[in-house]
Amino acid sequence: MATDRKKRQMPLGLVKIREFNKENLKTCGFQLICHVMQEFKKEQNKLRTYVNEILHSIFFLGIIHEDCLTPVDILNAQNASAEILRQEFPEPFGKYKSHLPKRTPFSILLDIMQLTFGTKENIMNELCSLMKRLKFPYPLDRPANKNQRYYTLESTVICVCSNSRCTSQEYFGASLGCRTEKAKSIMIYSSCLNTWHEYVSYAVMSFQHQTKGDSLQFHESMQCQAYIRDWKENTYKERQPCMNCTRLFSLPEGTEQEHYPYGNCAETECLSKLLINDQFMRENTEIRNYTTDKMDMLKDSTRKLLQEKLASIPSLSYINNDDLLWFNPNKGPS
Template structure:
């Protein structure tokens, strides 16, 4: 083995170690938090997170659940209580990244109004993980009013998916089956490229008086919206950097706001487009998703069902 080949092997082994380590830590944290709260949705969040981890493990590293979770007793217990992620991780897409499930569990644990506690808990947990795998870098909080601090808070995190293929897959699935139609329409205006489509413009301008504020999870520092978020949602910024459209925490946070605050939805300016062109944009997202999966077939185990039918995973309790 040459020195270069040895370096590649060591790098691959290091990456695999950190993916598995982060995954197991996330499972432990979710299980611990679940025992401390009484919300009905807690089991669904663990179920959804497991499926997302298993799916990303297969896409990134060709891992099986057994490869990720070495503890046989832990593996058997999870399979007993949450059997569907083990059955469906090769036949269904996750609708969001696993760290979004962690965020939701922490919000349930701390209650949505306790913003600082939520940010601190997420920060403590994220600092114990390797930053490269399954971990978001940014949290965003949206409210219907900048001045009414008693208004309900809606949280979101950036995509915790390393690599262009996994990011494209989860953003596409979020567009097709998770985000509010205004947010998905805005993202589909660009996805999967950085250039705007010439036949469809679903970008929006959210009301000026709403709060949409992002923070670095590890440092706690405030982060201004990037140029992509300005282009998608009309958020004011002086930043010129464009990140992948749909990658930022603002998308998930604003989606949750729009799903729950009818007043904000009514005041949001939406570009007009035909139903036919929206369907065309959705088909382009779907077709790109299929292409990404086909490209992965050469290096990973063939994924039964993906090429013929798009299935989005929903937790068993939903």
């Protein structure tokens, strides 16, 4: 287990990787904030909620990182614009230690891209050039080289789904753009409790807690395609679903991709959005063994796991474990 590895003294190579990851998270967080602030200047009313949410999400991932990065670390304290940012968006600064995010920074960025660029082709092209412009480093996300999965906040895989009866409405999802096991677990538990559609949450939790999980079966009009960013060519390429998603959502032909937890993939987020927004799909999706009692039981177990994870992070002592709170980006300054 990962904890055993930590207890041993870290060899020099790992120390360097840790330092490199820390710097990556700081620079990627800072770059992403600079980008959304530029966009915010153009579209203040449309983007205020998203900027509020993305700031909170970046600060939260920073503070739960093993080096406990504060907003001051990420924003580069000398920078005068940090104070302007705090005045314009006081809520994320006040709540990053006490409130949970509902999604990762990249998922929020994807929403901003959809708002600005509309269609799938435009969004993917613009995302590729944005990632290049922000100089996000290559994440080296290979199973054989787990120690070198660099922390960049980028979700390398995105997914688009729709109902073939109404293809003009596309839903986007991103894989979890946070690299550590602890951050991934927290985001998945948090999303099961308070972000995803209840069917998606149910399926993910059932596969986490039971030896045999309960799959969703979508209506045949559901269309879903994932894309991975090819870093060398800087384009998105189609990608088959993994075995986990095949099991969760009854998707065809999964490829083996063993080390990700259930709920990590981009499919989860976009299929959840489809269910939330498409009544036909909601009414025509089958879910095995679903009862409200079972759902309550799974949620209780997930809440306990989330509380345990949060309690193990000293910098989060402000979180009240008996009464978990989620950040509400719609609320203005109080």
